[in-house]
Amino acid sequence: MGDNLVHALRGVDLDIDAGSSIAIMGTSGSGKSTMMNIMGCLDQPTKGTYKINGKNVSGMSKSELANIRGRMIGFVFQSFNLLSRTSALENVEMPLLYQGVSSRDRHKRAMAALAAVGLQDREDHHSSQLSGGQQQRVAIARALVGDAPIIMADEPTGALDTRTSYEVMGILQGLVAKGKTLIIVTHEADIAAYASRVITLRDGLIVEDRQQTPIDAAAALAKVTAEREVADLALAEKNKRAEKAS
Structure with missing residues (x-):
């Protein structure tokens, strides 16, 4: 603000390789x-x-x-x-x-x-x-x-x-x-x-x-998908047992 000078970046020296x-x-x-x-x-x-x-x-x-x-x-x-x-x-x-x-x-x-x-x-x-x-x-x-x-x-x-x-x-x-x-x-x-x-x-x-x-995002996705499938199967089995009990 006013006469104050803000340095957002100071002396940044950076190289980035292509394909990284x-x-x-x-x-x-x-x-x-x-x-x-x-x-x-x-x-x-x-x-x-x-x-x-x-x-x-x-x-x-x-x-x-x-x-x-x-x-x-x-x-x-x-x-x-x-x-x-x-x-x-x-x-x-x-x-x-x-x-x-x-x-x-x-x-x-x-x-x-x-x-x-x-x-x-x-x-x-x-x-x-x-x-x-x-x-x-x-x-x-x-x-x-x-x-x-x-x-x-x-x-x-x-x-x-x-x-x-x-x-x-x-x-x-x-x-x-x-x-x-x-x-x-x-x-x-x-x-x-x-x-x-x-x-x-x-x-x-x-x-x-x-x-x-x-x-590895693909591996993480595969893991969470498998875990969700197991949880869904367990829930379905639980609901099935509850229906039989009633």
Whole structure:
């Protein structure tokens, strides 16, 4: 406020390997949102440089940054950010529309992206007709449709239950297996556990940078599904015995 200068990031020096998964952690005010905005070419650093594939994007014009975002970066947000009055297919097509892709190619690529997240049979559904997990999968398909090499996910499971979170993180981990670079921004250690590298920010500084073996979301999903099936069978058996007793 006034003449006070706030340094959201201070002396951050970071390299991220292509095809890796990284979680950027920190509490409110740590600088993680500022870092995400700079890495996503939504904002420019006031000092220093930021390079993507060796190209310095610092100092680029707004139109140049928009071009970089359209070609290089796919975004996934906690709130989904879907257009409520359009179908899942049309939501996924939207980035391609801005790029001037033909209607036929938009449809083909959007359907392929929906198929990649298991929603090829929901292309005509609007947001109100989809569950939270399905809406997030549409958002992931939208991030994928331009074949961007970098996926930035801001609290991607924050609005989802445990089982659906496993499904979403399994999809994101599958993208890393296919060579995409995944950057997760979160304040939750449980979410950071899905990445192979964790960067922790505090007061605009990197206070920790560590490697780890990420949780396998697909394996976790299989486990919780099996446990639920066992519980459902036990409940059904209990109800059957109660009916016989009555």
